[in-house]
Amino acid sequence: MFTGLVEEVGKMKGITKQGEAMHIIVGATHVTEGVMLGDSISVNGVCLTVTSFDRASFAADIMPETYRKSSLHELRPGDQVNLERAMQAGARFGGHIVQGHVDGTGQIVTRETDANSVVYTIQINDSDLLRYVIPKGSITIDGISLTVIDTSANTLSVSIIPHTLSQTALQYKHAGDNVNIECDVIGKYVDHLLHYKQPESAAPKSKLTTAFLMENGFL
The missing domain is CATH 2.40.30.20 (Elongation Factor Tu (Ef-tu); domain 3)
Structure with a gap:
């Protein structure tokens, strides 16, 4: 999870594409401090997994779903990108809840x-x-x-x-x-809870309604 407070502006150092799959190398010095393999770093709002790193860069893979849903496929070497490491428990929460799951x-x-x-x-x-x-x-x-x-x-x-x-x-x-x-x-x-429709064979529908939320001060 992230907060939406950008820690560093990185630079695209390398991009490899195979169809709708990508491998990227991002130049950065701040977000690589204390990084470990498998850590999450947000790149222009997209949560990516660190697959390799050194003191001045890290690499990540981009799968087809991310390729299609985000603008990462438009990146070119030299482009600037926003970077943020996953938040730490106990740190100040200065932004809002950001998952890094681009809609x-x-x-x-x-x-x-x-x-x-x-x-x-x-x-x-x-x-x-x-x-x-x-x-x-x-x-x-x-x-x-x-x-x-x-x-x-x-x-x-x-x-x-x-x-x-x-x-x-x-x-x-x-x-x-x-x-x-x-x-x-x-x-x-x-929105999902209010509009979710269970299969006919499933348990009875939830009693959670817009009226219920309004009566109890949620809306």
Whole structure:
């Protein structure tokens, strides 16, 4: 699990593709401190497993499902990527619950300056994901924990302070670029429970309903 607070901006050093499978080598010095084989590192919001490493880089494999669901297949040598190690128990939880399980991708529509911030408007490639996105709720964009400031029929907007922009690879992205999106896991679980349909042969349906949640202060 991650928090969405990027620790380091790494650089793609090597990429090998075989169909929809990839092997990548990422240049990094901070997130490799104390790393062990099998550890998880978030790369642009995608949880990957470290398969080898040295002091200045680590390697990971990308399977077809990840290839198809994320924007990692667009990476080229030299590209900058956001990196975060899995959170430690007892550490400060500065962002929100991020699994590193990308729900889909979006395309930056506009990038505009608003006083001391930069506002990105992003069109969601799978509009069904917007059911999990609410104004002032949490969203993960390329592994960065951000707050949604607005939504429309097929877009969401986030506002980013100068520090966050300068410390992440989002500073290099502009209109037309794709980003990885992970929606708030709490919303996904609530939605699944409310709309889950058991097979006819299964046990009786759960009594958990929208009305029940509202009556008991959950909604």
